[in-house]
Amino acid sequence: MSPRNPARRASTRTASQPRQAPQAPQASQPRQASRAPQVRPSDETPAVPIQLAPRRRNAPPRHFADLTTEERADAVTALGHKPFRARQLATHYFEHFSVDPETWTDLPAAARESMASALFPPLLRSTKVLTADRGTTVKTLWHLFDDARIESVLMRYPKRTTLCVSTQAGCGMACPFCATGQLGLTRNLSAAEMVEQVREAMLTLANGEIPPGPTRLNNIVFMGMGEGLANYTALMAAIRMFAAEPPHGFGMSARNLTVSTVGLAPAITRLASEGLPLTLALSLHAPDDDLRSELVPLNQRYCVDDVLDATRGYFEATGRRVSIEYALIKDMNDQPWRADLLGSILNKRGRGWVHVNPIPLNPTPGSIWTASDVEVERKFVERLRAHKIPTTIRDTRGSDIDGACGQLAAEEES
Numbered sequence: 001m002s003p004r005n006p007a008r009r010a011s012t013r014t015a016s017q018p019r020q021a022p023q024a025p026q027a028s029q030p031r032q033a034s035r036a037p038q039v040r041p042s043d044e045t046p047a048v049p050i051q052l053a054p055r056r057r058n059a060p061p062r063h064f065a066d067l068t069t070e071e072r073a074d075a076v077t078a079l080g081h082k083p084f085r086a087r088q089l090a091t092h093y094f095e096h097f098s099v100d101p102e103t104w105t106d107l108p109a110a111a112r113e114s115m116a117s118a119l120f121p122p123l124l125r126s127t128k129v130l131t132a133d134r135g136t137t138v139k140t141l142w143h144l145f146d147d148a149r150i151e152s153v154l155m156r157y158p159k160r161t162t163l164c165v166s167t168q169a170g171c172g173m174a175c176p177f178c179a180t181g182q183l184g185l186t187r188n189l190s191a192a193e194m195v196e197q198v199r200e201a202m203l204t205l206a207n208g209e210i211p212p213g214p215t216r217l218n219n220i221v222f223m224g225m226g227e228g229l230a231n232y233t234a235l236m237a238a239i240r241m242f243a244a245e246p247p248h249g250f251g252m253s254a255r256n257l258t259v260s261t262v263g264l265a266p267a268i269t270r271l272a273s274e275g276l277p278l279t280l281a282l283s284l285h286a287p288d289d290d291l292r293s294e295l296v297p298l299n300q301r302y303c304v305d306d307v308l309d310a311t312r313g314y315f316e317a318t319g320r321r322v323s324i325e326y327a328l329i330k331d332m333n334d335q336p337w338r339a340d341l342l343g344s345i346l347n348k349r350g351r352g353w354v355h356v357n358p359i360p361l362n363p364t365p366g367s368i369w370t371a372s373d374v375e376v377e378r379k380f381v382e383r384l385r386a387h388k389i390p391t392t393i394r395d396t397r398g399s400d401i402d403g404a405c406g407q408l409a410a411e412e413e414s
């Protein structure tokens with residue numbers, strides 16, 4: 001879901017060859033007399049279609065983290081053990097992050113191996129690890145049981161740690177500037193495949209492998225590969241496990257779990273009814289349908305008004321301020337009039353319900369999609385703030401380690 005994912009695309013268009021003048025804003029939209037020409041490199045390359053159905057439907061083996069507390073007790077009983085063993089296993093898994101039967105010393109030695117092989121099949125295999133920021137940013141490429149690939153990124157800051165989690169292998173949303181979007185959707189991840197990304201990160205942090213020493217995971221952002229809301233059932237099962245009190249889950253605050261979406265409006269409305277104060281991040285990237293339908297093809301189904309109404313509804317239902325993610329792409333969506341238009345369509349829906357995070361696009365080598373100039377970025381932020389929209393430029397951690405999500409997987413497949 002990261003907006004920092006320019007794909008490598010072949011195109012004969014160069015940055016100095018504009019296609020055509022942008023469509024005029026509607027009468028009510030702020031407008032500037034002169035605008036820089038826009039570059040729409042996607043014109044020269046066939047668009048990847050939106051893909052809602054995964055190419056693969058094979059499911060990974062059942063895992064302890066796919067089960068509810070009751071189902072865990074049933075599964076343990078079915079293996080011939082007392083139900084309370086499930087709680088012991090849950091303590092090892094959610095509190096000590098251990099899937100190593102050698103460490104389960106409170107369980108009968110003879111039963112440990114069979115429980116491990118029946119309930120904890122290995123789901124993720126790390127095949128590449130890249131680090132940056134003096135070892136405090138770690139990006140991992142994982143191969144799944146069927147050799148599908150996903151990525152996760154662990155970022156340690158002075159006062160918090162954040163894990164960016166994948167929810168799908170590939171993504172069917174086809175955003176043209178995104179490496180993951182160009183891969184298409186291989187398949188949905190199971191809940192356990194998401195939970196395992198988190199457990200692995202928690203173990204890494206607890207072991208003190210990220211300098212300066214042992215710590216805990218504070219935040220999860222579903223901004224890795226995939227559109228999480230398109231894999232709704234598994235996503236919610238994983239979220240409930242992250243938020244459940246130990247030993248039923250990791251005991252994280254729901255406020256520190258950020259669900260990111262490009263705008264599946266009905267699923268946003270459904271999320272609002274879950275009764276969880278999750279943080280919602282909408283990847284908007286353009287305030288007008290004309291451009292947004294190019295940058296985020298899903299906009300052709302759920303237009304800007306639809307997704308903003310749904311996100312405003314989310315704020316009303318949960319009281320949680322919504323984040324608007326806006327990848328600043330040079331000469332594409334970074335014009336001052338678009339900042340004004342963004343400010344006005346947000347304010348039209350009330351004050352205090354939203355926060356905008358512009359983020360400079362993280363260009364992939366060879367891509368013609370590139371980040372806005374710093375001065376343009378500064379002016380864009382200034383214009384938004386003039387509309388009294390709280391605005392913070394988002395950090396681009398890991399940009400020197402193929403930080404754009406999907407980039408490692410795309411490189412492996414090319």
Ligand code: SF4
Nearest residue numbers: 001171173175178181
């Ligand atoms: S293609 Fe998917 S992963 Fe990439 S930006 Fe769009 S929704 Fe996010």
